[in-house]
Amino acid sequence: MYNKRETKYPMPVQDPLVRNQNFKEVALGYDGETAKLEAQRCLNCKNRPCMGGCPVSVRIPEFILKIAEGDFDEAYRIISESSSLPAVCGRVCPQERQCEGACIRGIKGEPVAIGGLERFAADYHFAHANSVGRPLSNGHSVAVVGSGPAGLSCAGELAGMGYEVTVFEALHVAGGVLSYGIPEFRLPKEIVRREVENLKDLGVKIETDSVIGRLYSVEELKTELGFEAVFLGTGAGLPRFMGIKGENAKGVFSANEYLTRANLMMAYEEDSRTPIFRGRRTAVVGGGNVAMDAARTAKRLGAERVFIVYRRGMEELPARKEEVRHAVEEGIELKLLTNPVEVLTDAEKNAVGLKCVEMELGSPDADGRRRPVVKEGSEFTMDVDCIIMALGTSPNPLLRQTSEGLATSKNGGILTDENGMTSLDGVFAGGDAVTGSATVILAMGAGKKAARAIDRYISRSFS
Numbered sequence: 036m037y038n039k040r041e042t043k044y045p046m047p048v049q050d051p052l053v054r055n056q057n058f059k060e061v062a063l064g065y066d067g068e069t070a071k072l073e074a075q076r077c078l079n080c081k082n083r084p085c086m087g088g089c090p091v092s093v094r095i096p097e098f099i100l101k102i103a104e105g106d107f108d109e110a111y112r113i114i115s116e117s118s119s120l121p122a123v124c125g126r127v128c129p130q131e132r133q134c135e136g137a138c139i140r141g142i143k144g145e146p147v148a149i150g151g152l153e154r155f156a157a158d159y160h161f162a163h164a165n166s167v168g169r170p171l172s173n174g175h176s177v178a179v180v181g182s183g184p185a186g187l188s189c190a191g192e193l194a195g196m197g198y199e200v201t202v203f204e205a206l207h208v209a210g211g212v213l214s215y216g217i218p219e220f221r222l223p224k225e226i227v228r229r230e231v232e233n234l235k236d237l238g239v240k241i242e243t244d245s246v247i248g249r250l251y252s253v254e255e256l257k258t259e260l261g262f263e264a265v266f267l268g269t270g271a272g273l274p275r276f277m278g279i280k281g282e283n284a285k286g287v288f289s290a291n292e293y294l295t296r297a298n299l300m301m302a303y304e305e306d307s308r309t310p311i312f313r314g315r316r317t318a319v320v321g322g323g324n325v326a327m328d329a330a331r332t333a334k335r336l337g338a339e340r341v342f343i344v345y346r347r348g349m350e351e352l353p354a355r356k357e358e359v360r361h362a363v364e365e366g367i368e369l370k371l372l373t374n375p376v377e378v379l380t381d382a383e384k385n386a387v388g389l390k391c392v393e394m395e396l397g398s399p400d401a402d403g404r405r406r407p408v409v410k411e412g413s414e415f416t417m418d419v420d421c422i423i424m425a426l427g428t429s430p431n432p433l434l435r436q437t438s439e440g441l442a443t444s445k446n447g448g449i450l451t452d453e454n455g456m457t458s459l460d461g462v463f464a465g466g467d468a469v470t471g472s473a474t475v476i477l478a479m480g481a482g483k484k485a486a487r488a489i490d491r492y493i494s495r496s497f498s
Contacts, residue, residue, distance in 0.1 A: 036075050036103060036104075037075060037076075037078075038072055038073075038075035038076045039076075040072075040076055040144075041140075041143065041144030041145065042144055042145045043073065043076075043145045043146075043147070043148045043151075044065070044069050044072055044073045044148065046062050046063070046064070046065065046148070046151050047062070047063040047064070047065075048061050048062050048063060048361075049061055049063070051361075051364035051365050051366075052365075052366075054220065054365065055331070055334050055335060055365035055366060056335065057220075057335065058218065058219040058220050058303055058335055059219075059220060060219070060220055060221070060222075060223050061220050061221065061361060062126070064151075064154060064155060064158060065148075065151055065152070065154075065155045067105075067107070067155075067159075070102050070107075070151075070152060070155040071102060071103055071105060073147065073148050073151065073152060074099045074100070074102035074103035074147075074152055075103045076140060076147050077096060077099045077100070077103065077140070077147045078139055078140060079096045079099075079100060080096065080139055083095065083096055084137040084138070084139060085134040085135070085137050085138050085147075085149060086134075087137060088132075088133040088134045088135075088136055088137035089117075089133060089134045089476075090133070090476045090477050090479065090480030091117050091118050091188075091476065091479055091480050091483055092117055093113075093114055093117040093118055093134075093153070094113050094114075094116070094117065095134055095149055097113050098110040098111075098113040098114050098152075098153070098156060099147065099149070099152055101113065102152055102155070102156060107155075107156055107159045107160070107163075108159075108160065108163070108164065110152075110156040111156045111157060111159065111160035111164075114153060114156055114157070117483075118153075118188075118479065119187055119188045119190075119191030119192065119230070119234065119479065119483075120184065120187060120188065120191075120213075120230050120475075120479060121153055121154075121156065121157040122154060122157035122158060122161065122226050122229065122230055123184070123213060123222065123226060123227065123230055123475065124150070124153060124475065124476055124479070125150050125151065125152075125153035125154025125155070125156075125157055126150070126154055126221065126222050126226070127217060127221065127222055127475050128150055128474065128475060128476045129355050129474055129476075130149055130150040131146075131355065131356060131357075133476065134149045134150075135147070135148070135149050135150065161229055161233075169236065169237055169238045170194065170195055170196070170197045170237065170238070171197055172197050172198075172199060172238070173196065173197035173198060174199075175197075175198050175199065175263055175493050175497075176198065176199040176200070176201070176261065176262050176263060177193050177198050177199070177200050177201075177262055177263065177264045177265070177266065177489055177493075178200075178201055178202075178203065178256045178257075178260065178262040178264075178265045178266070179193075179200060179201070179202045179203070179265075179266045179268060180202075180203050180247045180253070180256075180265065180266065180267045180268060180269055180434075181202075181203075181204065181205075181211055181267065181268035181269040181270055181466075181468070182202050182204040182209040182210060182211050182231070182241060182268075183210070183211020183212050183213065183268060183269075183270045183466065183467070183478065184211065184212070184213065184268075184466060184475045184476075184478040184479045184482065185266075185268035185270070185465045185466025185467070185468070185478040185479065185481050185482035185485075186202055186204075186211065186266065186268030186269075186466075186482060187202070187209075187210075187211075187230070187231070187234060187479075187482070188478070188479040188480075188481075188482030188483050188486075189266045189268060189465065189482035189483065189485050189486045189489075190202050190234055190239045190266075190482075190486075191234050191237065191239070192482070192483050192486035192487070193486045193489065193490070194234065194237040194238050194239045195237065196486075196490055198490075199238065199240075200238070200239045200240065201239075201240040201241075201242060201262070202239060202240065202241045202242065203242050203245040203247050203250075203251075203256075204241060204242065204243045204244075204245060205244070205245065205246045205247075205269075206243065206244070206299065207243050207244055208243065208299060209227075209231045209241050209243060210224075210227040210228075210231060211268075211270055212270055212272075212467075212475075213227045213475070214227055214298065214299055215294065215295040215298050215299040216291075216294055216295070216298065216325070216328070217294075217298065217328065218294065218297065218298055218328050218331065218332055219298065220331065220335070221328065221358075224298070246433070247269075247434070248433040248434050248436070248437040248438070249433070249437075252437050252438060253265055253267070253434065253437075253438045253441070253459065253462060254438070254439075254459075257461060263461065263493050263496070264461045264462070264463065264489045264492055264493055265461065265462045265463065266455075266462075266463045266464065266465070266482070266485055266486070266489065267434060267449060267457070267462065267463065267464035267465075267468055268464070268465060268466045268468060268478070268481075268482055269430065269431060269434060269468045270430070270431075270466060270467045270468055270478075271428040271429055271430045271431075271467035271468065271471050271472045272291060272428055272430075272431055273428055273429045273430065273431050273432070273447075274289030274290065274291040274292070274424065274426075274428050275289075275424070275426045275427050275428060275429065276289070276424050276426065277320070277375065277424065277426065279375060279376055279377055279378065280376075280377045280378065281377055281378030281379060281380050281386070282378050282424075283384075284378050284380045284384050284385060284386040285383070285384055285385045285386065286312060286314065286385055286386035286420055286421050286422060287378055287386055287422045287423075287424070288312065288421075288422070288423050288424070289423070289424050289425075290319070290321070290325045290326065290328070290329040290423050290424060290425035291428060293311070293312075293329055293332070293333075293423050294325070294328060294329060294332065296309050296310075296311045297311060297332050297336070303332075303335065303336060311336065312421055313336045313337050313338070313421075314333060314336075314338050314419070314420050314421025315338065315339055315420050315421075316338065316339055316340045316341075316342075316417075316418055316419045316420060316421070317330070317333040317338045317340075317341045317342070317419060317420075317421040317422070317423065318341075318342045318344050318370075318375075318389050318417055318419040318421070318422050318423070319333065319341065319342065319343050319344065319422075319423045319425055320344045320345075320375055320422065320423065320424050320425060320426065321343075321344075321345065321424070321425030321426050321427075322343065322345035322347065322351070322352045322353055322354060323353045323354050323425065323427070324353075324354045324355055324358055325425045325427075326343055326345070326354065326423075326425035327343070327354045327355075327358040327359060327361075327362045327367075328358075329423045329425050330342075330343050330362055330367045330423075331361070331362055331365060331367065333421065333423070334365055334366060334367060338421070340368060341366070341367050341368065342367075342368045342369075342370045342417065342419070343362070343367060343368070343369050343370065343371075344370045344373050344374075344375060344389070344391065344417075345369070345370070345371050345372075345373065346372065346373065346374040346394050346407045347371070347372065347394070347396065347404070347405070347407055348371050348372055348396060349369070349371060351396075351404055351405070352371075370391075370417070372393060372394045372395065372396075372407070373391050373392075373393060373394065374391060374392055374394050374407065374409070375389050375390065375391050375422075376390050376391060376392055376414070377389075377390040378390075378422060379416065385420070386419070386420055386421065386422055387418075387420060388416045388417060388418055388419060389416065389417040389419050389422055390414065390415075390416050390417075391414070391415055391416070391417060392409050392410065392413050392414050392415075393409075393410040393413035393415070394407040394408060394409060394410065395407070395408055395410055396408070427471070427472050428467075428471070428472045429446055429447050429448075429471060429472075430443075430446075430447045430448055430449065430467065430468045430471070432447055434449070434468075435447065435449070438459065440458055440459055441457060441458060441459055441462070442457065442458035446471060448468065448469050448470060448471055449464040449468050449469050450469075451463070451464050451465070451469055454484075454485075454488035454491075455469075455481065455484055455485035455488050456488065456492070461492065463485045463488060463489055463492075464485070465478070465481030465482050465484065465485045466478035466479075466481045466482060469481065
């Protein structure tokens with residue numbers, strides 16, 4: 036059954052010059068036969084290095100073996116023992132830095148397409164399977180604040196143990212960053228809705244339009260509503276800006292706002308009631324996945340030219356290689372080793388240009404990356420009328436402002452111990468609310484870890 040092919044079976048995708056005009060999913064997914072052939076490339080290693088690279092410890096060789104054998108339902112069952120959101124993870128996880136990065140097949144060729152196979156198993160399951168059964172209740176209840184990856188993962192893990200879980204979501208739609216942050220062409224919202232419905236089938240209750248810190252305090256969730264523990268998975272939705280002159284001009288946006296309008300409110304649809312600025316020439320400042328998402332969205336909204344402006348070089352770009360490749364194929368232009376210093380405006384305070392300087396890489400900084408240094412006399416101006424700042428985010432301050440005794444770091448992240456417990460008894464936290472902006476799978480891992488700690492906490496309290 037072993038397939039000696041050294042390269043992955045390519046993932047079918049939309050043509051770049053077609054997809055950059057629509058919001059349909061770029062990657063089309065494997066069919067059953069291709070999935071089996073790709074799965075047969077797995078060596079089924081005894082030491083399983085791919086599992087060591089997975090933050091939620093999916094039993095990767097086992098589910099791949101089942102795909103190779105054609106038992107797609109069993110493959111999904113194995114994945115779902117560890118992951119609450121397999122259809123999401125198969126699409127947006129940085130597999131090249133995690134499971135696939137550790138794959139032995141990658142030494143002399145390309146690693147097994149673990150992400151593509153996980154996506155296939157999840158999509159097959161939802162296309163063919165009935166809803167999952169609801170576990171027997173253990174009589175205990177937990178509140179989860181936030182329905183992003185950390186919150187949903189924590190809720191799913193706890194529900195599987197029999198807990199009555201209620202998720203409180205501030206927005207009108209569940210999913211957190213999966214709904215407002217990641218574009219339709221990379222993660223269709225129907226996939227997110229499907230994963231949320233799967234959790235509801237387990238008994239998880241979702242309360243939308245519920246801003247904890249306003250509707251109830253964290254303490255009131257325990258004292259008034261009777262939850263025995265609380266998990267805070269509120270993410271990091273507060274955008275950062277550069278602090279440069281002209282940054283408050285019309286036509287300058289945070290990637291957070293820009294993507295929320297497009298992704299959550301579907302502002303690109305003709306009948307949408309939510310407006311979105313459609314720039315003629317757009318500059319996106321930043322080099323991560325969010326920057327790529329914003330740039331590719333701007334292109335689909337009709338921009339003639341779209342630039343990624345990043346102060347380091349190609350090797351330092353933090354975005355996934357696949358996302359960079361897709362962006363370049365779609366016509367996004369990379370302005371690397373470039374740093375903005377001023378937004379230029381007209382008399383009505385509209386952005387009309389971006390003054391920049393060229394950079395060069397100097398000595399490594401504290402993180403080991405070479406520090407960008409300004410080239411003297413290199414100032415130039417970019418002709419743009421839309422500027423999107425994709426510089427990262429930090430946790431929303433609402434919870435720390437309304438939760439007396441909740442310890443946070445100087446950057447606003449919630450402080451926890453090794454088990455995810457905060458400074459408040461019975462209150463746990465994880466994901467971007469603790470670490471700052473990170474990946475979906477790391478947030479899921481934090482939610483899963485916290486769920487197990489919550490189970491131990493409640494078990495001790497009632498023993």
